[in-house]
Amino acid sequence: MPEQLRLPGRLTAPSPGWTTRADVVIVGSGIAGLTAALRLRGRVDKILVVTKDVLNAGSTQWAQGGIAAALGPGDTPEQHEADTLVAGAGACDGAAVRVLVNEGPEAVRELIALGTNFDHTDDGELSLTREGGHHRDRIAHAGGDATGAEIQRALIAAIEAAPDIEVIQHALAVDLLLGPGATDASGASGPRAVAGLTLHVIGEGERDGVGAVRCRAVVLASGGLGQVFSQTTNPAVTTGDGMALALRAGATLRDLEFVQFHPTVMYLGPDSRGQQPLISEAVRGEGAFLVDDDGNRIMQGVHELADLAPRDVVAKTIMKRMLETGRPHLWLDARHLGSDSAAFWERRFPTILATARSHGIDPVTQLIPVAPACHYASGGVRTDLLGRTDVPGLYATGEVACSGVHGANRLASNSLLEGLVFSRRIAEVLPGELLPWREPSADGRTPGIVAGDIRRELQETMSSRVGVLRSAPGLAEAGVVLDKLAGHAAETVDQASWEATNLLTISAALSDAAALRQETRGSHWREDFPERDDVHWAGHFDVTMEDGLTRVAFAPAPATDGGLS
Numbered sequence: 251m252p253e254q255l256r257l258p259g260r261l262t263a264p265s266p267g268w269t270t271r272a273d274v275v276i277v278g279s280g281i282a283g284l285t286a287a288l289r290l291r292g293r294v295d296k297i298l299v300v301t302k303d304v305l306n307a308g309s310t311q312w313a314q315g316g317i318a319a320a321l322g323p324g325d326t327p328e329q330h331e332a333d334t335l336v337a338g339a340g341a342c343d344g345a346a347v348r349v350l351v352n353e354g355p356e357a358v359r360e361l362i363a364l365g366t367n368f369d370h371t372d373d374g375e376l377s378l379t380r381e382g383g384h385h386r387d388r389i390a391h392a393g394g395d396a397t398g399a400e401i402q403r404a405l406i407a408a409i410e411a412a413p414d415i416e417v418i419q420h421a422l423a424v425d426l427l428l429g430p431g432a433t434d435a436s437g438a439s440g441p442r443a444v445a446g447l448t449l450h451v452i453g454e455g456e457r458d459g460v461g462a463v464r465c466r467a468v469v470l471a472s473g474g475l476g477q478v479f480s481q482t483t484n485p486a487v488t489t490g491d492g493m494a495l496a497l498r499a500g501a502t503l504r505d506l507e508f509v510q511f512h513p514t515v516m517y518l519g520p521d522s523r524g525q526q527p528l529i530s531e532a533v534r535g536e537g538a539f540l541v542d543d544d545g546n547r548i549m550q551g552v553h554e555l556a557d558l559a560p561r562d563v564v565a566k567t568i569m570k571r572m573l574e575t576g577r578p579h580l581w582l583d584a585r586h587l588g589s590d591s592a593a594f595w596e597r598r599f600p601t602i603l604a605t606a607r608s609h610g611i612d613p614v615t616q617l618i619p620v621a622p623a624c625h626y627a628s629g630g631v632r633t634d635l636l637g638r639t640d641v642p643g644l645y646a647t648g649e650v651a652c653s654g655v656h657g658a659n660r661l662a663s664n665s666l667l668e669g670l671v672f673s674r675r676i677a678e679v680l681p682g683e684l685l686p687w688r689e690p691s692a693d694g695r696t697p698g699i700v701a702g703d704i705r706r707e708l709q710e711t712m713s714s715r716v717g718v719l720r721s722a723p724g725l726a727e728a729g730v731v732l733d734k735l736a737g738h739a740a741e742t743v744d745q746a747s748w749e750a751t752n753l754l755t756i757s758a759a760l761s762d763a764a765a766l767r768q769e770t771r772g773s774h775w776r777e778d779f780p781e782r783d784d785v786h787w788a789g790h791f792d793v794t795m796e797d798g799l800t801r802v803a804f805a806p807a808p809a810t811d812g813g814l815s
């Protein structure tokens with residue numbers, strides 16, 4: 251068991267200078283958050299959406315490939331289920347996957363009814379494409395490669411047409427306020443329940459600085475943790491705030507070690523940091539392939555789906571070749587797409603084309619330099635099939651959550667779908683189980699905060715020691731660095747320090763789980779344990795925290811690929 255690190259039990263913050271009330275607070279404004287808000291409308295009295303930046307600053311906006319659902323001729327939810335389970339490498343929750351694939355088609359149709367303009371074929375049918383791990387064309391896309399942006403546009407338009415849903419932008423969720431738990435017949439008290447949320451708002455007038463929102467339920471839809479690593483496809487807001495806040499409040503984090511590295515992220519040089527340009531898997535879906543410096547196609551003979559193998563297989567093959575050759579990247583060859591490559595690129599991938607050209611690469615005539623980078627957290631706040639967490643009144647949906655659908659490696663384009671499907675489920679159940687209003691009780695958690703300037707060292711450490719390829723010595727070194735960084739207390743209380751503390755909290759939990767999982771499974775790749783080991787490691791690592799001390803426990807579960815669950 252890795253040595254324990256003491257982390258802040260709650261974030262140091264000034265006392266709230268303002269207060270407001272809402273029945274339900276939704277944290278996050280991507281597909282998961284806005285779907286929850288729209289579906290809860292009319293079912294609860296007052297809904298408040300809070301978002302860390304502006305409404306479209308989260309990961310949804312950046313999704314390129316699309317949204318997967320069994321909508322095409324000959325496709326079925328069962329086939330989508332089979333592909334999802336195989337990609338998840340035995341760590342999916344079979345029941346959650348069935349929910350996803352069975353409810354997915356209707357949820358996508360509802361998104362269309364809301365006004366999302368997906369691409370259509372010349373015959374007027376929904377245009378469906380293929381990505382890694384899918385045996386069918388089942389990815390609906392919009393604007394060619396601007397699917398997330400179009401979905402986000404449609405959802406924001408619907409929110410703006412709903413004046414009864416209040417929105418606060420530039421609002422960082424700091425910590426949950428907790429009240430007494432429910433008492434059972436024997437007088438025993440259950441876990442502390444949601445009584446509100448503290449927020450830091452960069453605003454004007456009454457709502458500026460730290461405030462308290464009193465509420466009866468919180469729906470976390472705050473996205474992932476990409477900024478834990480030096481290079482990620484995720485936007486700057488993804489600092490794991492929702493996962494860290496939930497952990498501090500008593501929720502369980504599950505499967506954190508399963509961080510997906512997207513194989514084809516444009517390589518911008520050794521010093522490039524932060525959000526990097528994604529080259530969608532759909533480009534390979536349309537026929538592009540990976541080559542090394544000598545022009546060898548690296549995926550041939552590695553997997554039956556070659557360049558469209560599941561993402562972990564492609565990322566590992568790229569990394570292996572990079573390590574063998576000492577090169578910092580490989581190449582994606584997409585010069586041959588369509589009968590007229592330039593016209594094809596303009597129509598099908600206009601966003602990627604413009605981005606690549608802005609970095610001096612023309613994919614119509616040139617190879618694109620690519621390397622894996624952090625893309626998606628398959629784990630997160632553990633929920634049941636209705637989005638409930640272990641904290642009464644706290645729900646989670648989308649990337650912040652671990653509903654069990656992704657297992658060890660998310661199937662391409664299942665993420666938007668997960669947010670959509672599970673937010674709809676939360677909206678069905680939440681109104682009937684809204685907690686009574688309760689006063690926050692005395693908070694016994696020890697406050698703390700680390701300096702914002704630890705961020706760079708933390709990211710470098712996580713990328714080099716807890717990134718695509720992991721080993722016991724590297725993970726131990728990461729533990730030493732994280733321990734040291736935990737000692738860098740902040741002198742000023744500000745957003746940079748809150749974010750750094752959240753990044754540290756999630757990094758520590760992630761590294762602990764990665765150290766304990768002594769096998770290679772899905773996106774978790776151990777140099778020292780190169781095989782999948784269903785005898786010892788079929789199951790999940792659950793991380794909990796009590797006043798700053800984390801505990802990692804293994805929860806055995808039957809392997810679920812091949813439909814066995």
Ligand code: SIN
Binds near residue numbers: 314
């Ligand atoms: C991509 O377009 O390659 C990303 C899609 C996804 O992450 O599901």
